[in-house]
Amino acid sequence: MKRLATWLVGIFGAALLGFVLGFVLFAVNVMRAPEEDTAKADGIVVLTGGQLRIKEGMRLLEEGRGRRLLITGVYPRTGKADIARTSGISEADLKCCVDLGYKALNTRGNADEASAWARKYGFKSLIVVTASYHMPRSLIELTSQMPGVVLIPHSVVPHRFRRSEWWLDAHTTRVLLSEYIKLIPAAARLVAIRTDIFGNGGTGSRAAHSTGPI
Numbered sequence: 001m002k003r004l005a006t007w008l009v010g011i012f013g014a015a016l017l018g019f020v021l022g023f024v025l026f027a028v029n030v031m032r033a034p035e036e037d038t039a040k041a042d043g044i045v046v047l048t049g050g051q052l053r054i055k056e057g058m059r060l061l062e063e064g065r066g067r068r069l070l071i072t073g074v075y076p077r078t079g080k081a082d083i084a085r086t087s088g089i090s091e092a093d094l095k096c097c098v099d100l101g102y103k104a105l106n107t108r109g110n111a112d113e114a115s116a117w118a119r120k121y122g123f124k125s126l127i128v129v130t131a132s133y134h135m136p137r138s139l140i141e142l143t144s145q146m147p148g149v150v151l152i153p154h155s156v157v158p159h160r161f162r163r164s165e166w167w168l169d170a171h172t173t174r175v176l177l178s179e180y181i182k183l184i185p186a187a188a189r190l191v192a193i194r195t196d197i198f199g200n201g202g203t204g205s206r207a208a209h210s211t212g213p214i
Contacts, residue, residue, distance in 0.1 A: 026183065027176045030132045031166050034155045040065050041152055042123035045114045047107070047130040047138055048073040054087050056156050057129045061097060066127055072101035072113040107134070107186075111141035118149055125150040132157050133179045140186045144193055 044066035046057035054071060061069045071083070080100065084091040101113040118126060126146075130138050132155035142151055166172045 023177065023180045026136070026180050027166060027173075030135065030155075030176070031157075031161070032132075034132065034157065037152075037154070038065075039127065039152045039154075041125035041127045041150070042067060043118065043121065043125075044069040044127045044129060045110075045117075045142075046071045047110045047128070047134065048075075049131060049134065050158060051087050052156050052158065053129050053131065054083060055089070056154070058087070058089050058093065058098075060127060060129070060154065062093070068097045068099065068121060068123075070099045070101055070114060070117045072110045072117075073104040074100045074102050076102050107137055107141050107182075110138070111145040114142060115145040118146060123149070125152065127152045127154050129154045129156065131155065133161075133176055137179065137183045137186050140183070140190050144190050 044057050044060050046053050046069065048054070048071060057069055057071065060066060074083075078100075080094040080098070081091055083089065083100075084094055099117060101110075101117065104110040104113045114126070117123075126142075126149055128135070128138060128142060128151050135153050135155045139151055139153060142149075161169075161172050161175075166176065
């Protein structure tokens with residue numbers, strides 16, 4: 001019994017150490033200042049969660065970095081006029097080349113919405129705009145739904161986040177930890193899909209949507 005207890009404590013300790021180290025690496029990576037890039041793609045996808053993301057997506061569209069833009073996960077009562085008013089973007093610009101997606105309730109829903117949108121327009125490459133801490137999980141969910149589409153990450157760092165000594169800010173640390181915990185099962189699902197654990201020819205991504213919101 002002592003040997004078993006020692007073995008279990010060792011496993012728990014190793015798992016806890018791995019979790020902590022993984023979280024630190026995740027936090028350090030997503031808290032880096034985004035690098036400037038000039039990449040172009042067929043389309044641009046903005047995952048809602050703040051006006052900063054929408055403004056950045058519109059900036060990329062105006063620069064010709066994509067032919068069309070999707071804002072996914074929009075609140076049902078929000079229209080283009082509302083977005084124009086709160087973001088400072090003209091309604092004319094929104095009417096031209098911007099689509100609003102209302103069905104997504106979570107990141108997996110964003111991936112579903114973006115996948116359908118990309119198929120509709122025949123897009124093979126997308127610039128993905130979301131918060132830096134949300135980008136890893138977003139890319140995992142999007143890759144699960146669009147394995148043949150090139151995804152180009154374009155992160156934005158929320159103004160409220162501290163870019164240095166994030167561990168001293170309770171709000172930032174709480175958000176990072178929450179996102180890291182959500183990232184782990186998302187990554188596990190992608191591995192299961194890629195290795196065809198479900199034994200259904202790679203359709204495990206659809207089955208995975210039967211679980212609750214993440």
